[in-house]
Amino acid sequence: MDKKEVLWEQLKKKGLSDHEIQAKMEQKLQEVGGLLTDEGALTIIASELGIIKEQDYLRIGDLLDGMTNVNIVGRVLGYTEPREFQRNDGSKGAVSNIIIADKTGKTALTLWDHEVRLTEQIERGDILKIVDGITREGRRGVQIQIGRGKVIVNPEDDPRIEEIPPLFKLTERPTERKEIAELEEGNRFCEIRATIAKLYTVKFYDACPECYKRVIFKNNVFFCPNCNKKVEKKRVMIFEAGLDDCTGFIRASFFERKAEEMLGTTSEAYYKVKDLMSKGHDARSAQRQYLNEVHQTLLGQEIVVSGDVTYNEYTGLTFTVRDIRELDIPQECYSILEELG
Ligand SMILES: [Zn+2]
Structure with missing residues (x-):
């Protein structure tokens, strides 16, 4: 039915x-x-x-065309820049769509006219609660409109918030296994299985905890030029290694938590590198010395990583690691057997 x-x-x-x-x-x-x-x-x-009354705890997947008093919570995946248009009567209108999702699905919240200003107050990852909205069938399925209702940005009082997956889970896409030789600039969501063949460097910088851009120190405070405000700095580690899978070799970059998965905590690595610098090494040689002394055993290890391929004029093609998987030997064998038919 x-x-x-x-x-x-x-x-x-x-x-x-x-x-x-x-x-x-x-x-x-x-x-x-x-x-x-x-x-x-x-x-x-x-x-x-x-007949339909308990709408307090609707999920996005439950939405039907023509609902009123819609009460829904979702995470912002993105939005379209407000677009102006002219109505038939000559008056000006504006429209924008915010895409929201929960674990049951995705939908668009369509904003009209003055409502489009909401896009200035939200960011990807925010939670929106729509109270007393309405639904209409749109081009891509059922969409929500505010109607006479309202939108609350990042509410705290709704039990559904806890079941909304984090942004990266909601935007996750299936990865495609590739050989290093096939990788090209712009590839996204690729997975490679490779051996760690080279330890290049480990670097640290002081980042804004919100946007991860580099902060500057001025007037005795840390300031994020991107967020344009004073922030608490967060020390971030970047680890770079060379990966080899017999078809080719690529430089891979492990950022923050991915670097910690490979090397241990940022502060431990940072103080070990600093210690080497105090013994007379310059920064570069201290970073290299630290990797060679502490992480020699990484060389020759096999890993499965997924991520994106970018091009950098200094380091060439680079694999930005988004996820590290433990190598699952039986699973790997099965997939090879399947390929062999
Ligand atoms: Zn920032």
Whole structure:
């Protein structure tokens, strides 16, 4: 049964005949003026009759066309820049879409006119709570509009917030296994299986904890030029290694937590490098010495990493690691056997 049939059945259980349902539906469609689907009209009738009432804890996957009093929470995946347009009567309008998601799906919150200013207050990853919104069937499925309702940015009081996955989980895409020889600039979500063949360097910098851009120290405080505000600095480690899979060799960059997965905590690495510098090494040689002394055993280890390929004029093609997987030997064997047929 599709959603329309489900609603139809629910209305029949409430005591309405097929004929009555059909008549109510047509009346509703006429009232709203053609912007509504049959399913949407039935949803409105069902909510008016109190059949659909507990809408406090709706999930995005539950949304149907024509709902009112929609109460939903989702994480912002992105939004379109507000676009101005001219209405038939000559007046100016503006429109923008915010894409939100929870564990059950994705939808767009469509903003009209003055509502588009909301895009100035939000960022990717924020949580939005829409209270008393409405739904309409759009080009890409059911979408939400604020209507007479409101939007709360980063609410704290809703139990559904806890079940909303973090941004990287919501935007995760399947990775594609590749050979290093095939990698090209711009490849994203690739996975390679390779041996660590070279330890290049480990570097540290003071970052803004929000945007990870480099902070500057001025007037005795740390300042993020990107966020344009005073911040607490966060020390970030970048580890670079050479990976080899027999088809080719590529420089790989492990950032922050990925670097810690490889080398241990940032502060431990930082103080060991600093210690070497105090014994007369310059920064570069201290970094290299630290890797050779402490992490020699990484050489020759096999790892499976996924990430993106970028080009850098100093280091050439670089693999930016987003995820490190433990090498799962039986799984690897099965996939090789499958390839061999
Ligand atoms: Zn910043």
